[in-house]
Amino acid sequence: MSGTSLDGLDIALCEMKGSGKNTSFSLLKFTTVPYSDSMKQEILSIFSKQMVSLEKLTLLNPWIAIENAKMINNTLADWGIVASSIDLIASHGQTVYHAPKSLHPLDSFGPATLQIGDGDHLAVHTGIITISDFRQKHIAAGGEGAPLAVYGDYLIATDTKENRLLLNIGGIANFTYLPANGAFEQVFSTDTGPGNTLMDSFMRAHYNKAFDKDGEIAKNGVINNELLKAMKQDSFFELGFPKTIGPELFNLTFIEKAQLVSNNTTISPEDIMATLNRLTAETIVDAINRLVPSKDTYTIYASGGGIHNLHVIEHIKSLLPNISIESSEHIGIQPDAKEAILFAVLANEAVAGSPMLAGGYATKIPVSMGKISLPQ
Numbered sequence: 001m002s003g004t005s006l007d008g009l010d011i012a013l014c015e016m017k018g019s020g021k022n023t024s025f026s027l028l029k030f031t032t033v034p035y036s037d038s039m040k041q042e043i044l045s046i047f048s049k050q051m052v053s054l055e056k057l058t059l060l061n062p063w064i065a066i067e068n069a070k071m072i073n074n075t076l077a078d079w080g081i082v083a084s085s086i087d088l089i090a091s092h093g094q095t096v097y098h099a100p101k102s103l104h105p106l107d108s109f110g111p112a113t114l115q116i117g118d119g120d121h122l123a124v125h126t127g128i129i130t131i132s133d134f135r136q137k138h139i140a141a142g143g144e145g146a147p148l149a150v151y152g153d154y155l156i157a158t159d160t161k162e163n164r165l166l167l168n169i170g171g172i173a174n175f176t177y178l179p180a181n182g183a184f185e186q187v188f189s190t191d192t193g194p195g196n197t198l199m200d201s202f203m204r205a206h207y208n209k210a211f212d213k214d215g216e217i218a219k220n221g222v223i224n225n226e227l228l229k230a231m232k233q234d235s236f237f238e239l240g241f242p243k244t245i246g247p248e249l250f251n252l253t254f255i256e257k258a259q260l261v262s263n264n265t266t267i268s269p270e271d272i273m274a275t276l277n278r279l280t281a282e283t284i285v286d287a288i289n290r291l292v293p294s295k296d297t298y299t300i301y302a303s304g305g306g307i308h309n310l311h312v313i314e315h316i317k318s319l320l321p322n323i324s325i326e327s328s329e330h331i332g333i334q335p336d337a338k339e340a341i342l343f344a345v346l347a348n349e350a351v352a353g354s355p356m357l358a359g360g361y362a363t364k365i366p367v368s369m370g371k372i373s374l375p376q
């Protein structure tokens with residue numbers, strides 16, 4: 001798994017048992033292989049931009065897969081595990097553009113999303129059968145290609161006694177609400193807006209750092225309420241649910257526009273970071289409050305790199321004083337490995353499951369997701 005944060009490739013070695021509602025998994029090993037600066041720069045040269053070199057995009061499609069295959073091969077060697085003992089790779093690929101209908105103005109085109117890092121190259125270069133490109137089937141069946149977390153969340157995290165809200169704070173933040181009654185029709189999932197992506201872009205541009213470690217810079221700034229209000233006025237936040245989004249909207253231009261509109265072009269970088277940090281927390285909580293029935297009690301189980309941003313978590317806690325927030329570790333899901341595990345679940349469904357899930361939420365017809373690439 002590699003998300004929009006471009007921090008690296010998450011590699012989770014999972015042992016899966018059963019399928020559908022009888023799915024269980026154990027996480028045997030996990031690591032994140034960081035992307036080198038040069039790899040990040042190559043991806044950033046086309047990432048979430050409207051205009052790019054078509055040649056570069058074409059070249060990156062196999063190249064990312066070959067780089068990822070090297071990372072997988074080296075990691076397996078480190079772990080002392082031979083490729084022939086692995087049944088399947090589940091590969092998300094690198095999202096380079098996510099275009100829900102709300103984002104693009106072209107009436108005659110539907111929603112679309114593009115993940116590159118071709119599955120055939122991964123299969124040939126690792127010698128392992130690869131399931132990849134999960135998101136296209138979701139769109140073909142009437143969804144937006146995201147969030148796909150809902151399916152795996154439902155299968156591995158539903159509890160019979162407790163209402164659970166699984167919050168993932170990656171580049172973009174999303175959550176899945178799992179009522180304790182286990183009825184799939186009542187499960188829902190949506191993106192909420194920025195997770196780390198605005199903070200990361202600002203850190204890259206103004207501090208030459210990949211992210212705000214533990215939220216320390218934001219903590220030292222002062223929230224600018226006019227800037228916050230200008231950012232929250234974006235029409236994305238008014239859209240109904242479910243909705244999905246990416247860094248195509250939430251980028252430096254988004255911040256600069258809001259600074260102009262609110263007459264805040266000269267405020268300090270710390271204050272901007274404090275405001276971006278608050279925006280992530282407030283838009284997560286706004287979406288939760290709009291979607292989850294107010295009579296429900298529930299526990300939040302959080303995952304994704306954003307849970308290490310302690311300042312975001314403090315804000316969320318202060319905005320939801322009566323709700324307990326735990327790491328997903330408390331329900332046996334390693335928070336940094338969670339998204340990778342969820343794609344292993346989807347791959348397992350593709351080869352062993354029944355195509356029940358996508359019918360229940362956001363898409364119109366039931367489908368299984370992912371394409372199969374054989375090494376030979």
Ligand SMILES: Nc1ncnc2c1ncn2[C@@H]1O[C@H](COP(=O)(O)OP(=O)(O)O)[C@@H](O)[C@H]1O
Nearest residue numbers: 003004005170171196211213214304305306308
């Ligand atoms: N110690 C930390 N303090 C603050 N933020 C962190 C920390 N560790 C990771 N992050 C954030 O998590 C991001 C990676 O999260 P991840 O879940 O991998 O997102 P994605 O799925 O988009 O790749 C980093 O880019 C960074 O913003």
Ligand SMILES: [Mg+2]
Nearest residue numbers: 003005007008
């Ligand atoms: Mg990541």
